[in-house]
Amino acid sequence: MAVYTDVTFEDLEGLLALYDIGTPLSFKGIAEGVENSNFHLQTDRGDFILTLYEKRVAVADLPFYLGLMDHLAARGIVCPQPVPTRDGRQSVTLNGKAAAIVTFLNGISLRRPHVVHCAAAAAELARLHKAGEGFALSRVNALGPHGWKPLSDAIGNRADEVEDGMRALIDNSLADLARDWPNDLPTGIVHADYFPDNVLFMHDAVGGVIDFYFACNDMYAYDLGIMLNSWCFEVDGSYNITKGKALLSAYRSVRPVSEAEAKALPVLMRGSALRFLLTRLYDWLNPDPNALVRPKDPREYSKKLRFHRQVRNADEYEFS
Amino acid sequence: MAVYTDVTFEDLEGLLALYDIGTPLSFKGIAEGVENSNFHLQTDRGDFILTLYEKRVAVADLPFYLGLMDHLAARGIVCPQPVPTRDGRQSVTLNGKAAAIVTFLNGISLRRPHVVHCAAAAAELARLHKAGEGFALSRVNALGPHGWKPLSDAIGNRADEVEDGMRALIDNSLADLARDWPNDLPTGIVHADYFPDNVLFMHDAVGGVIDFYFACNDMYAYDLGIMLNSWCFEVDGSYNITKGKALLSAYRSVRPVSEAEAKALPVLMRGSALRFLLTRLYDWLNPDPNALVRPKDPREYSKKLRFHRQVRNADEYEFS
Numbered sequence: 344m345a346v347y348t349d350v351t352f353e354d355l356e357g358l359l360a361l362y363d364i365g366t367p368l369s370f371k372g373i374a375e376g377v378e379n380s381n382f383h384l385q386t387d388r389g390d391f392i393l394t395l396y397e398k399r400v401a402v403a404d405l406p407f408y409l410g411l412m413d414h415l416a417a418r419g420i421v422c423p424q425p426v427p428t429r430d431g432r433q434s435v436t437l438n439g440k441a442a443a444i445v446t447f448l449n450g451i452s453l454r455r456p457h458v459v460h461c462a463a464a465a466a467e468l469a470r471l472h473k474a475g476e477g478f479a480l481s482r483v484n485a486l487g488p489h490g491w492k493p494l495s496d497a498i499g500n501r502a503d504e505v506e507d508g509m510r511a512l513i514d515n516s517l518a519d520l521a522r523d524w525p526n527d528l529p530t531g532i533v534h535a536d537y538f539p540d541n542v543l544f545m546h547d548a549v550g551g552v553i554d555f556y557f558a559c560n561d562m563y564a565y566d567l568g569i570m571l572n573s574w575c576f577e578v579d580g581s582y583n584i585t586k587g588k589a590l591l592s593a594y595r596s597v598r599p600v601s602e603a604e605a606k607a608l609p610v611l612m613r614g615s616a617l618r619f620l621l622t623r624l625y626d627w628l629n630p631d632p633n634a635l636v637r638p639k640d641p642r643e644y645s646k647k648l649r650f651h652r653q654v655r656n657a658d659e660y661e662f663s
Numbered sequence: 664m665a666v667y668t669d670v671t672f673e674d675l676e677g678l679l680a681l682y683d684i685g686t687p688l689s690f691k692g693i694a695e696g697v698e699n700s701n702f703h704l705q706t707d708r709g710d711f712i713l714t715l716y717e718k719r720v721a722v723a724d725l726p727f728y729l730g731l732m733d734h735l736a737a738r739g740i741v742c743p744q745p746v747p748t749r750d751g752r753q754s755v756t757l758n759g760k761a762a763a764i765v766t767f768l769n770g771i772s773l774r775r776p777h778v779v780h781c782a783a784a785a786a787e788l789a790r791l792h793k794a795g796e797g798f799a800l801s802r803v804n805a806l807g808p809h810g811w812k813p814l815s816d817a818i819g820n821r822a823d824e825v826e827d828g829m830r831a832l833i834d835n836s837l838a839d840l841a842r843d844w845p846n847d848l849p850t851g852i853v854h855a856d857y858f859p860d861n862v863l864f865m866h867d868a869v870g871g872v873i874d875f876y877f878a879c880n881d882m883y884a885y886d887l888g889i890m891l892n893s894w895c896f897e898v899d900g901s902y903n904i905t906k907g908k909a910l911l912s913a914y915r916s917v918r919p920v921s922e923a924e925a926k927a928l929p930v931l932m933r934g935s936a937l938r939f940l941l942t943r944l945y946d947w948l949n950p951d952p953n954a955l956v957r958p959k960d961p962r963e964y965s966k967k968l969r970f971h972r973q974v975r976n977a978d979e980y981e982f983s
């Protein structure tokens with residue numbers, strides 16, 4: 344939720360001279376996006392989003408992100424499409440920041456998705472996984488297991504300031520996951536942040552998928568684990584088996600899940616819970632005084648992680 | 664720039680059931696508005712703004728603000744128009760906050776208005792002053808001279824933390840203005856925050872005026888003073904006489920300015936500079952940890968105030 348870098352109308356006019364997208368009708372900063380500056384631009388030709396990439400998004404990764412959106416869109420995934428400049432560039436520099444214009448998507452993200460939405464979004468995730476095949480670029484998951492230890496070290500003992508026993512929970516989880524993390528499951532392009540915020544609905548159908556700025560190459564089933572964690576827990580912290588089953592069943596109807604993938608889901612859900620716990624905890628303990636978003640509560644994910652750690656075997660999720 | 668109160672899709676659905684404005688296509692928080700939560704809503708019938716009124720806007724004043732927009736719109740001023748609920752209410756309660764839906768205006772605010780924009784916006788301000796006549800409600804200017812002393816007291820000696828000599832500048836200005844403030848000039852409805860942010864342009868013409876949440880009854884010429892301060896100074900702090908003259912001339916072409924009003928402009932500009940200096944200084948020294956906007960630099964207005972205080976007579980502005 345943020346506009347960190349100011350874009351004046353005069354800046355906008357200079358920028359639009361580079362593009363063939365008409366004349367501006369309105370231009371407003373959007374209270375969305377964790378660390379980028381986003382603007383909703385309406386021209387006489389349509390609606391667009393202008394993004395200025397702030398510190399968290401490496402400029403070197405822009406060809407991956409923007410190229411991926413192009414690749415996916417060409418394969419039927421409704422996602423923001425980079426709009427090229429008149430001379431064919433996907434990104435430019437504006438006020439010292441890398442910037443890109445993408446198409447605006449209609450649709451509204453749900454805070455409390457129902458079973459029908461979990462299923463629709465899961466089928467879309469499977470389509471996204473299949474559509475990512477053949478994409479020429481690749482990107483390592485910086486927030487995969489190798490990234491967890493440095494984050495955990497940076498957090499240190501301050502973890503317990505946020506919740507009693509958080510430090511031990513993290514240490515035990517890191518040790519278990521180092522032992523249990525699968526390394527032989529199918530991999531490819533994953534969204535890696537497929538939360539309800541990033542799926543836009545039109546009525547009960549998926550209208551589009553947004554925010555590809557964590558996308559990378561990793562296990563498809565890990566993406567599924569991230570989705571199960573972020574779509575199937577209720578506000579009171581309980582896991583909703585009905586949603587979990589509907590989600591998996593819908594995903595499988597588009598992309599078959601191997602027995603090995605299904606079996607690994609509990610450990611992948613633990614890993615994904617730890618990943619979001621660590622980044623949220625770090626941001627909670629190190630609030631950026633310039634941030635215009637409130638840090639998210641890490642305890643949502645310590646609760647999920649504790650839940651997964653007390654599950655004795657995969658059957659308890661009733662995945663099958 | 665902010666979304667302080669979250670509005671989920673589920674909240675929105677419940678809200679829209681009260682209105683006859685179609686089904687939602689998109690809904691995004693806007694990084695605009697000092698202390699309210701604003702959302703851009705697109706439906707199959709058009710574009711709207713949903714505002715949730717946070718602490719700074721007194722709910723008791725909503726009939727004034729919303730009624731004023733209705734009154735002005737009916738008299739040809741392009742401004743947001745409150746959309747009534749099916750049962751005729753202009754505001755409702757949403758998530759514990761007073762809320763209203765108004766029409767969305769096209770147009771873009773300028774950060775660096777040229778002479779032509781100063782003139783167009785000034786003519787619009789004069790039209791707004793005339794259109795406000797006959798509005799049934801009234802509202803005292805809480806940030807007029809009677810509001811300055813309490814703000815100044817709340818700031819105390821910390822003023823000098825921000826700039827050497829700021830305390831003396833404020834004290835001397837308060838004393839001079841208590842002596843010089845006019846009390847016999849024409850009054851009526853004024854915008855009271857007619858900054859470039861609040862005027863939307865389409866090319867070089869005014870497309871609309873927004874943000875009526877400081878509007879009140881006060882001297883028309885004071886509104887003109889606020890406008891001169893916020894439109895006619897350059898980034899380097901210098902007063903642009905060409906803009907000032909064009910602004911006044913355009914205003915006068917719509918609403919004649921009496922000799923007494925013209926003569927009072929320098930003191931009204933000092934008063935308006937002090938008013939924005941005080942509120943900015945207070946916010947600068949008392950940052951709200953929950954605020955999602957950065958406080959504006961009060962020194963912009965101490966510089967303007969110092970400039971006005973060294974002007975020996977009105978002729979130096981070349982108003983005539």
